[in-house]
Amino acid sequence: MIDTKEKILETAAQLFGEQGVAGTSLRQIIAKADVNLAAIHYHFGSKESLLDELIHRKADPVNRERLDRLCRLEAEAGDKPVAVEAILEAFFVPTAAAAEQNPLFVRVMGRIHSEGLMPAIVQKHFYPTAQRFVAQLRRAVPHLPEEEFLWRVHFMMGAMAHTMCGTPLFPADSADYHGRMRKLVTFLSAGFRAPATANGETK
Amino acid sequence: MIDTKEKILETAAQLFGEQGVAGTSLRQIIAKADVNLAAIHYHFGSKESLLDELIHRKADPVNRERLDRLCRLEAEAGDKPVAVEAILEAFFVPTAAAAEQNPLFVRVMGRIHSEGLMPAIVQKHFYPTAQRFVAQLRRAVPHLPEEEFLWRVHFMMGAMAHTMCGTPLFPADSADYHGRMRKLVTFLSAGFRAPATANGETK
DNA sequence: GTCTATACTGAGATAGAC
DNA sequence: GTCTATCTCAGTATAGAC
Numbered sequence: 001m002i003d004t005k006e007k008i009l010e011t012a013a014q015l016f017g018e019q020g021v022a023g024t025s026l027r028q029i030i031a032k033a034d035v036n037l038a039a040i041h042y043h044f045g046s047k048e049s050l051l052d053e054l055i056h057r058k059a060d061p062v063n064r065e066r067l068d069r070l071c072r073l074e075a076e077a078g079d080k081p082v083a084v085e086a087i088l089e090a091f092f093v094p095t096a097a098a099a100e101q102n103p104l105f106v107r108v109m110g111r112i113h114s115e116g117l118m119p120a121i122v123q124k125h126f127y128p129t130a131q132r133f134v135a136q137l138r139r140a141v142p143h144l145p146e147e148e149f150l151w152r153v154h155f156m157m158g159a160m161a162h163t164m165c166g167t168p169l170f171p172a173d174s175a176d177y178h179g180r181m182r183k184l185v186t187f188l189s190a191g192f193r194a195p196a197t198a199n200g201e202t203k
Numbered sequence: 204m205i206d207t208k209e210k211i212l213e214t215a216a217q218l219f220g221e222q223g224v225a226g227t228s229l230r231q232i233i234a235k236a237d238v239n240l241a242a243i244h245y246h247f248g249s250k251e252s253l254l255d256e257l258i259h260r261k262a263d264p265v266n267r268e269r270l271d272r273l274c275r276l277e278a279e280a281g282d283k284p285v286a287v288e289a290i291l292e293a294f295f296v297p298t299a300a301a302a303e304q305n306p307l308f309v310r311v312m313g314r315i316h317s318e319g320l321m322p323a324i325v326q327k328h329f330y331p332t333a334q335r336f337v338a339q340l341r342r343a344v345p346h347l348p349e350e351e352f353l354w355r356v357h358f359m360m361g362a363m364a365h366t367m368c369g370t371p372l373f374p375a376d377s378a379d380y381h382g383r384m385r386k387l388v389t390f391l392s393a394g395f396r397a398p399a400t401a402n403g404e405t406k
Numbered sequence: 407g408t409c410t411a412t413a414c415t416g417a418g419a420t421a422g423a424c
Numbered sequence: 425g426t427c428t429a430t431c432t433c434a435g436t437a438t439a440g441a442c
Binding site for chain 1: 225317318350351354355357358359360361362363364365366376382383385386387388389390391392393394395396397398399400
Binding site: 228229230240241244249250 | 433434435436437438
């Protein structure tokens with residue numbers, strides 16, 4: 001079948017989003033897509049490569065949009081650092097836009113971050129973009145010691161991954177992705193702007 | 204064997220912390236502990252129950268310490284709300300203390316949150332404590348609409364889980380758990396104190 | 407009560423026929 | 425390109441030795 005590959009990709013995107021990557025077996029995918037098990041390995045080679053192709057198709061455009069926005073902000077700012085809020089907005093708003101088109105897939109992106117599986121995929125598809133943003137963020141909060149800055153980036157990644165996975169444990173307008181991301185930006189911006197933690201004892 | 208059950212628990216704690224729960228097979232555990240495969244099912248019944256017992260032993264004391272601290276803060280404050288920083292410190296500092304004794308296990312706690320596996324275990328061991336803290340937090344930031352407050356709690360959980368999993372992608376004094384948790388408290392406190400997100404368009 | 411040996415089901419991966 | 429058959433290894437289950 002000519003469309004075998006596409007059918008596999010589409011079905012995998014749906015099931016990965018619903019059940020998580022680890023929680024979805026290749027056999028579930030082939031049953032739902034009505035193809036043979038070996039077809040996955042013929043077209044993709046492995047479950048990990050299937051995921052890689054999926055990320056490539058769905059996440060790369062999001063990252064391009066992120067970088068476009070960042071470049072525009074840098075151009076506007078000239079030599080001056082860009083504001084924290086603007087940087088974070090440039091990073092998170094494209095996610096919201098993607099989520100409106102394909103809510104399930106954004107959950108896949110969250111899951112590959114928080115499941116911690118397949119770090120090679122995260123590195124390949126998200127690192128180049130993330131590092132550009134981290135560099136600009138650094139300029140936006142020069143008051144922080146380097147180590148505390150990096151920890152805050154780490155905190156941000158955790159909050160982001162958890163938020164993209166969805167399933168907040170409370171009733172929420174789950175379709176309002178822009179609202180969710182803007183709340184995240186508010187929260188994280190304040191966190192980044194906070195003065196450095198003083199040295200001292202914890203009681 | 205002298206103490207098969209203890210050997211299994213200790214080995215499981217180590218491997219779960221190093222490789223994650225999903226990434227560790229029972230066969231790895233029994234090989235390293237030098238016991239029989241069925242011994243796990245005799246003593247625990249399943250992989251999930253083994254994890255449950257592990258959490259029970261290691262996390263419950265942490266949660267008791269958290270509640271003790273919270274109670275003391277409530278007593279000091281009388282009728283007035285407790286400060287955000289104090290609440291978060293009461294929650295996170297016991298984690299740091301536990302990490303100093305057993306660094307790997309704190310990573311296990313982070314993983315069960317972020318892997319999203321076995322939500323029943325999270326619910327059973329962490330919910331009662333978490334809800335007490337959420338209730339106090341609510342009083343500390345009365346300026347927030349309920350929905351935004353709950354989202355911020357969600358962001359906090361993500362940052363926490365990611366931080367406890369460890370593996371920051373930069374050189375850090377990985378033994379300084381108190382410093383790490385105090386930085387987390389600084390970051391999250393500022394996030395909670397931030398004014399509510401205004402309604403409006405995202406560009 | 408404890409533990410061993412063994413087997414069952416379902417996962418991902420692969421070789422080779424067509 | 426596609427499919428059958430098979431491999432290894434996962435978690436689980438059980439019968440029976442001590």
